[in-house]
Amino acid sequence: MRVAISADDDRGLESVVSPHFGRCPYFVLVDLEGREVRAVRTVANPFYGNHRPGQVPGFIHEQGADVMLTGGMGGRAIAFFQQYGIEAVTGAYGTVRTALEQYLGGELQGAEPCAESVEHGHGELPAEGEYEKDEIGRLREEAEMLQRQLDEVMERLRKIT
DSSP: OEEEEEESSSOGGGSBBOSOGGGOSEEEEEEEETTEEEEEEEEEOTTTTOOOTTHHHHHHHHTTOSEEEOSOBOHHHHHHHHHHTOEEEOOOOSBHHHHHHHHHTTSSOOOOBOHHHHHHOSSSOOOTTTTTOOHHHHHHHHHHHHHHHHHHHHHHHHHHO
16 A cells, blocks of 8 residues: 655654645655555655646546545645545644654544635636735735644644643
8 A cells, every 4th residue: 555645844753744745745656555664755846836736636546546635725725635545544643653653543634625725615627826825814824724733733742741
């Protein structure tokens, strides 16, 4: 099985999970045999900073992924992954290693569209070039997602201490 994980850097299993798969600079591809890691490869996102709906899921499909782990993604992206037969999973955070362990342990499952996707609906595809124009909206969405992740980590720390 091959798992793709959105990443903010190119450090493999030690990379930080990106909060949004389409806007991440890298993907870490992890080949598994059962729960054992067989190979790890980091690839640059060729659509980083400017993509249209469907391009990034298509790229992940070309990489032979069976699963896509990420912090968040839009509803259309989830639908594209379903069409490709790739399991989309949102809610990942921390390092790629941690997200992978959470997925394999059953703690990380399912995909929900991000807030921006819900706000904009799941109807018509945007006009060419329109999808990535609103940088302020993207940054707000990522800040909200990071705040939720921070809140979850702080809660886990409170439970431990």
